[in-house]
Amino acid sequence: MLTNRLTLALCFLLGTPLLASCQRSEPERAPPSPVVGASAVEVADTIYFGGPIITVDEAAPAAEAVAVRAGRIQAVGTMAELEPLTSPDTQRIDLKGRTLAPGFVDGHMHINGLGLQAIGANLLAPPDGEVRSIDDLVESLQQWAGESNDDERIGWIFGMGFDDAILEERRFPTRDDLDRVSTDKPVMAIHISGHFASVNSKGLEVIGYTADTPDPEGGIIQRRPGSMEPNGVLEELAAIPVYMREISPRTPEDARYVMEQGLELAMSFGYTTAQEGRAFVNIHNNLAAYADAVGFPIDVVSYIDYADLSPLSSDWYGKGYQNGYRVGGVKVTLDGSPQGRTAWRTEPYLLPPEGQGPDYAGYPAIPDDQVVIDIVDQAYRNGWQVLMHVNGDAAVDQMIRAIRPAQKKYGPGDRRHVLVHGQYTRLDQLPEMAELQIVGSFFPMHTFYWGDWHVELIGPDKARHISPVRSALDHGIPITSHTDAPVVLPNLMQVMWATVNRVTRSGKILGPEERLTPEEAFKAVTLWGAWQHFEEDEKGSLTRGKRADLVILSDNPLTIEPMRINDIVVLETIKDGQTVWRREAP
Template sequence: MRQLFHPMSQALALSLSTFFASPTQAQVIADTIYSGGTILTIDDASPRAEALATKDGRILAVGPLADLLAHQGESTRAYDLDGRTMLPGFVDSHGHVVMGGLQALSANLLAPPDGEVTDIASLQEALRRWIADNQDAIDAANLIVGFGYDQSQLAELRHPTKDDLDAVSADVPIIIVHQSGHFGAANSAALAKADITKRTPVPPGGIIRYGDDGEPDGVLEENAFFLALGTLLGGISEEGFKDFARAGAKLWASFGYTTAQEGRATPQVAAIAREVATEGGIDVDVVVYPDVLVDRDFILANRSDTYENGVRIGGAKLTIDGSPQGFTALRDRPYYDPVGSYPPGYAGYASASPEQVVDAIDWAFENDVQILTHANGEGASDMLLAAIDAAEKAHGPADRRPVLIHGQFLREDQVDALQRLDVFPSLFPMHTFYWGDWHRDRTVGPVNAENISPTGWVRQRGMMFGTHHDAPVAFPDSMRVLSATVTRRTRSGDILGPHQRVDVMTALKAMTLWSAYQHFEEDEKGSLEVGKVADFVILSGDPTSVDPEALDSLKVVATIKTDREIYRAKDGPQKARLVPPVGHHVLDVAHAASREN
């Protein structure tokens, strides 16, 4: 690796900077000076910079390297970007970082390009391989877990059943989670452990599917699945759930996220996140949003604008409907051509009643609690917007920043309502890649599929928006999020709704500054400006300079939290170096408490 400063030029620079620096500048010695690559600030006033200096975990100065040398001292570290590109650390607009560890620690049942499952047989084989490699964990939990199957990507175009899973193991309970997180399939042992029989009452907002013999066939939808999953995971120890949190935080950091979200938590999950953070097991910031239908007193007692060991309770989460690709999102019209046994005119269903939605939104507005609401279908968004309109009329305007999560099938009049009601849209353009072809052919049809995740409509109105991965629905792959937002290219190569595409800089703002605004943190994060937190991501190339079709090939090579490296790819930039006094040798040193992966 090349050295940032040549000894002779460095000596001259030190002399000149000492001579010309003001007394104030000379007294403020930087901890680190970053230079040697492209720096994208996401600050419209000065979008690019040659160098950046930090002090005590915050940004001290941004600008020409010659100016920043005034802050150079004997203890200053020089971080050579080595031609790579530095941006603000990504801010997670919506994801589930604690439960994201479930994805990291379970059998990978994803379809290409993220996995190898293409049919029921390859799903079974993936489970068998995972079982062979994880027998100790299986014995401890008496449970086999797989994550990420998607019936739309299986050759059979159906969910696996208990019979398919019994062929893998008839004795040990198996639960596999659909990529959307809204469905699951269980084997006979898991159904027995969860006490699901043909006599089990079907919970409101959920479905238990049955076979021709009248017995449950193993496929569970929405609230029926959530209840069964909770029962089955109940055998996992507290330390096991802590492992989820640690693995999730590490996974997020590997994709450049310095602020993560746990987007639907119970008080118990929030407590686990706090414990792990206190133990030093989470290097990123985590904003937790407990379920508003579970424990409102907990939310009121614990919400905070400040982090404690990197974790804070940001507000509340409400879920109105389910999965668009799974046909459980609540539409305002029938699904186009759904695959399965659906009645004529089937339009999905709500997992929360209209009364629950109105009550939850009214409570949030009355108590000035930020509320994030999962609404995918047009019918669900209608419920949300009506409730927000009524709550604002009842309690008056305030800077509450309610957030619509997903909004896959928004109508254009609903985007107008989002603007009028000051609702922040956190959209899911990764759907254009993963399920764009499915939406075109099965869920909404070729005309309406052009407008899923309508970032173009939002920008036409001058609105900010966030983009997300909803991990563990997909990997928290920041470059896949960026690519999908800019290109809207599907797995088959189709471009879905070219008029909804946005430029690269707009897409980057949705992952940084605007997502920071969503979390009330725009004064602290999201752009490289003096005084903000020193959270950075270093990419293998400049996303504003590469061919948009190559955005998904860019790699995160390092992630830096408060000026401390928390992730480094094997081919990442050189470690920071101490800037030596004249006449001394250059010492290679790692950042304090940094780790190399």
């Protein structure tokens, strides 16, 4: 049975009488009167009007205008209702047909890596880049090295986003390929999943990987055929800690520059709350230093990698932001990338990677269940929220095995532990997720970027249920959507487009039964994202008293033709009532 607390959460999230108790459990709302007292009226700083307004508030779904005062939403209603709040000093913003909506909250991303995406070579495939082959990749890295001086800030020639599923060669670039870029400087190409990296011979020398280097637990150093000599391709924990260490700014000034480039990119896509979804201690220190020295223009919440949880004992941990930054909980990674075929499955891949046999089913990041059980027990004991990266169904099973004993021992509570990604979640696992009150933060953009590839990897029947958002909602599981940026660009309109349409690169519809409505897809990147972060009382809807985190869009994603949702662009991003980013006029 669902607990009363979860019942209330679902009523709040879904805004419909999904459960019988919703209508009688929903708290009464104060009337949206803008008048304070009988004689005094506090004048609005700004009033927005003249275009569609998406409130994401079931109590007031339609509005003509929104008033903002002192960084908060003062009132939502008709122009006549808000007129008493105006004075000659009130700024009147005519939307001129453009759409006003709540600022975006990504369910999972990596803000610390976004600056590297912003300054590095773009190795993405179309429509986000131009890399279709290994020759294209080499050329992009060569061009970047010739035109940019950012390699001096980082110490490497590097780029992000290559996709072996799209490359003509259908393989990873090797050290020999990247030696064509340079033999004197280290070169690194990071896979679009973020779970692999390829380096040149100089890069292997800098890292210290040789024929004598053993594979780390949870990772693989690929070798040349018939040899133990590394071929330059690094998987999982052989790659991730390495590139996080190596592809980093060398000075505090450079770190600030890279961070600002990432924040600019995030704000250009309408983010008012961003996440660092796997903060190793050095990443937390980088974020905390920026908050102390400069202060974030938007809110940033980070989740600390389980390997060192010391930041959870610092003043940065808690529900309140300090200069735009806080630590929200713990991150645990249980497996790898489905498109990279390192996600841990209960059945073999139909198309195993080169060098693997027909029984290959990926592998766990933490083979010992007891390690995961102990981490979750510690989180329950301390009241920490846990985010778990799981993609394969075997990893989902491991997550369930870890949460079940802790839930039995400590009780359910309002913990909002999150399954992140869950591409290969089985439908029979959803009732257990609902029972354990696990939130599903899914990545529906997989349907476009890798939908056709998933069909080859696991077959059409299973592939139609990747990112099973509709099935999760139908089982009473709260959901959010995310970009996993810098895996892809932090474009939440592209996420919404994929969630509503589920169209692959080849134009096929992958799992139409898993589609969401535009209204649901929009909630998944606004109100439901705020709820996942325990911030639904402050963000996610245009409701009186909430923070004035707003975005102005070129069109209305709820009424535009669904296949055109990803044509919508962000025109302005507003945090706490202040514009932090505005698109320049063409």
